[in-house]
Amino acid sequence: MTETTDPIRVRSAPAGSKGSMPFRATPPSALGEPMIWLTGGALVLCLVMIVGLVAMIITQGISTFWPRPIDRVTLNDGTVFLGVPTEFQEDPPQTLYRTGNRDIGTEPFRWVSQSDIQSIDRPEYAVMLERSAWSVWLGIPERAILVNDQGEPTIVAEGPKAVLAFIDEHHAKARARWHEIESLKKHDLGRVNKRIEASRLRVREAELATRREQKPGGNFGLGAFVLVLGLGIASAGAAWYVGRLFMRGDEQQQLEGPSRGMRSLRMALVLVSLGLLLAAWLHAPWKDRNITEAGLAEIRQAAAEREAKYQDQYAIILARIAELEAQDERYRLEVIDPRTGRFAPARQTEPDNPMRLSQIVRLVDTNAMGSSEKVGVYLSRWWEFLAHPPREANTEGGVFPVIVGTVMLTLLLTFTVTPLGVIAALYLREYAPQGIVTSTVRIAVNNLAGVPSIVYGVFGLGFFCYTVGSYIDVGSDPSVRLPAPWWWVLLATTFLAFVAGYAASVWAKPVPGSEPTTMNRVLAWTARLLWVGVFIGVVVLIVRTPYFNGFFEARAADGSPTFGSRGMLWAALTLALLTLPVVIVSTEEAIAAVPNSMREGSYGCGASKWQTIRRIVLPGAMPGILTGAILAMARGAGEVAPLMLVGAVKLNEDLPISTNAPFLHFDRSFMHLGFHIYDLGFQSPDSQAARPLVWTTTLLLLTIVVSLNLIAIIIRARLRARLSGSTV
C-alpha cells in the first residue's frame, strides 16, 4: 500500500524480506545544495570587491614615484612642448601630458588629441626639475651662470651636457647651503623667538597677578571649613554613641574590636590631614606675592633688557642668513621651455631672473637614465615621501609629520579608550546588579556606536576644546566663581557626604544569608543619593572654584590658547569616546567568557572580588580586550570627520613629539593621513598633480593601520597561547 501511494518518501522492501531497511530518498531542497553555491558566491563577491580595492590601491600607490619618460611633442600647428604622458584615452584617442611650468602661466596638465600630433621624440637632455616651489619644470638646460662678487653674471657652461656636468658638481653644495639657511630660519630664529615670547609672557603674568585679589575671601573660608567639618565629626560621633546604646553586647564587642577601632581612627586621621593639606596649599603663605606697581615696573625693565639681548642674537643669525643667501644667489641656471622659449624664473614675479641652483630638489632626466638610475630616483622619491615634510600645499614633498600625527593619535586614542572601556565593562559585568537598568545602559552604549562621527566632532569641539581646554588654560569662568566662604562650606559638606555615603553603603549590606531589611533598603538609597550629591559637589567645586586661574593664563590672554583650542589631546579623547562602545562590548563578552569555575576557584582560595577580577578575570579576558582595542584602533585611525573639527590641520610641521620639554605636545594641532587624503584630493590648488599622491597616501594609511593591528594581533596570539597552556 505505501509503495503505491508515496513512492518518494517510502520505498520499503517487500514485506517479509529480511535484512533490507526501508529506503528514504532525501529531496534536493532538504540537501540545500543551492545554498552552498549562494553562500559561497556571496563570499566570493565580497572578496572580489575587497581584493580589487586593495589591489588597486597597491598598484596605483606603488607606481606613483616611478620616473616616466619625457616626450617632446610637435603639434600640427607647429607648437613644440615637453610633457610626461600620464594618461591615455581610447575614444577619441588622446593623451594627458604633464607639462608643468606653472609659474610662467601654462597649464600644468594638457589633453592632446592624437590627430593633432605631428611627431613625438624623446630628447636625451630633456629634464624634469622638481623644485622647492611651483611644482615641476620641464625644459632643456642651456646655460649655467655664475654671478661674481660685483654682481656681474658670467656664463660658465653652455649646452645641456656642460650644464648637467655643472649641476652635478655644484648641486649638493648648493642644497647643503639651502638646508643650512632653512635650519637657521626654523630652529635658531625659532629658539630666539621662543625666548622673546617667554619673556613677554612673564611680564603678562605679572600684570595679571597684580590685577587679581590675592586671597579671595581671606581666612574666613578656612574657618568655615573647619567649623563645618568639626560639626560633622561631632554629630557622627554622637550618632555612633547613640547607636551603641541600642546594640546588643556581642555586636558591641565586634564593633569595638581593637583592630577595627584603630583602623577607623587612622582612616579618619588621614582624611582630616588631607583636608588640612589642601587648605594649607590653597592658602599658602608662600604663594602670597603681592606685586606692587614698582615691582611690576622692575619686572618690565628686566624683560626689556632681556629682549634687547635676544634682539642682538636675532641680528647675528639674520646676518649669517644674508651671507649664505648671497652665496646662494650666485649659482643660476637657464632651463628653457621649448614652447615659449623662456627659462625657469627664480620667482614668479621676476621672470627675467633665472632660477637658482638650490631651487632644484631633484633633477630627473629620465630619457638618459638606465633602469638602475630609475630605481634610484624611485627609492629617493619614496624616502622623501616618508621622511620629509610636505611642500607646495602638500602636493609635493613628503608626509613625515602626517605619519607621526596619525600614529601618535592612534596610540594615544588606544591607550585612552582601552582602560576606560575596560573599567566601564568590568563594572557593568562584574559589579552592577544585572537588571533592567544595566540592560538599558548596555543597549544605550551599543547604540552610541551608531551615532554619526561628526556629532562626536561637534561635541569634542564644544566640550573638550572650548570647555575643558579653556578651564585648563584660564581656570574657572569668573562669572560663576563661588565666594570663597561658600566654596569652603561646600567642600566640607561634600567631604561629609562622602564619609556618610561610604558609611551608609557599608551599613546597607544585609546580614549575610538573609533578605535585606527595610532599613537596609533605606540605607542603600541614602547611600546612592549621597554618592550623586558627592559627584555634583565635586563637579561644582571644580567648575566654580575661586582659586584656580589656569595653567596658561598669560598665553590665553595673548590670544593664543594652549589647550583651549583644537589639538591632539582633544582629538584623541573625542575618538576615544567614539570607539568606547566597541571596547566595552568586546570586553564585556570577554569577561563573560571567563569560566565561572575560575572565579569560584579564586573565591574558594579566599580571594576578594577585586583580587579575583585582577588576577583571574582580567588576564583571562585579555585576548578579548585586545580584540576590542584592535577594533577601536582600526575605527579610530580611519576616522576623518570629527578630526576636522577637533584638531587635524592642513599643515603643521611642529610634531606632537619633540626633543624640547615636555617632549610630548598634545596641545598642538596635528596632521592626519585621513584628512591629508581629503586635502590632497579635493583641497589642493593643483589637484591633478596631487592625484597619484592620494593613492600613495591611502596605501600608507592602510599599511600603518595594518601594521598597528598586526602588532596587537601578535600580542593577542601570544596571550592566547599562554592562557591555553600550549607554550611556556
Add this chain to the structure above:
Amino acid sequence: MPAMVDIDKRGENDAKPVYKVIEAIRRGEAVDPTLHPDMESLEGVIDVDMFNLYYGDTRALFDINMAIPRGKVTALIGPSGCGKSTLLRSINRMNDLIAGVRVQGRMTLNGSPIYAPHVDVIGLRKRLGMVFQKPNPFPMSIYENVVYPLRIDGENRKSVLDEACERALRSAAIWDEAKDRLKQSALGLSGGQQQRLCIARAVVADPEVLLLDEPCSALDPIATLRIEELIREIAKRYTVLIVTHNMQQAMRVSDYTAFMYLGRLVEYGPTSGIFRRPILTETEEYVTGRFG
C-alpha cells in the same frame, strides 16, 4: 501478557521494602536524623545547628543538625539534588555568590560563627580549602597556581613561596611530576594531575578544614584511585569533608558518612556502620544501589 504476570508474582513474593522516613519526608513532615550511637558525643570542628537554606522561595536544606568531627574524613552521600553540595558550599559561604540565597540557623567553624553580621567572609574562606568537581587550575604556571592563596594574602617573599609551594605539592603527591615544570602552564597537566594541583592549592595556606566537592567525578578510574590515596594521606593532617556520588569511594576514604535525601540529613554514623549495619532500610537500599 506473560511478562505482566511475572512482575505481579514478584510483587507478591518479595516483601517490598518499607521506606518509613522517606515517605514521611515526601509527605513534608519534619524528620529527625537517625544518628548512630556515640555520634552525639563527637567533638565537631564544624557544628551545624538547625541550618536551613532557601534559593529564593525554594527550600534546599531542612533543619540540618550535624557535627563534622575533627581530624577525620566525613563523606556526604545521597542522590542528586539532595543538597549535599549546597551544604558543603554553605560552609565556606560560596552560596553568597548566588543571588537570592537566604539562610536560617547557625553554623560554626571552631566555635566562631560562619553566618554573623560581622564575619569577614574573605577571611573565613581563607580558613577553609576547597576543591571543586571539575579541576579548575588557573591559566598560569603551576607554581603560581599553588601559591595563589598566599599571593592574595600579600605574601611575596620568594623563599616563603618556594617553600610553601614544595610542601603543598608534596602533600598533594604531585611534586615528583611537577618539580621540573613549575614554570609551565598548569593547563598542560592531565586531568588527574590538575585535580591534585587543586588540592595542593587548597592546602597551601594550611586550612582548618578541606572541603571536597565530588573531586573525582570528572576523572578516570586510575586518577580517581590516586586522589583517594591522597585523601587518606591528607586526612592525617586535616579535617576533610567530601561530597561524593560514588558509594565505594565513600566507603574507601571516609571515617564517617552522612546520608542525605531531599535536603534532609537522614542517617549519620561511622562509615563502617552506615555501610555494614545501617539502621534505616532506606540507607541500606541506597548504599547497596537498590534505591535512589
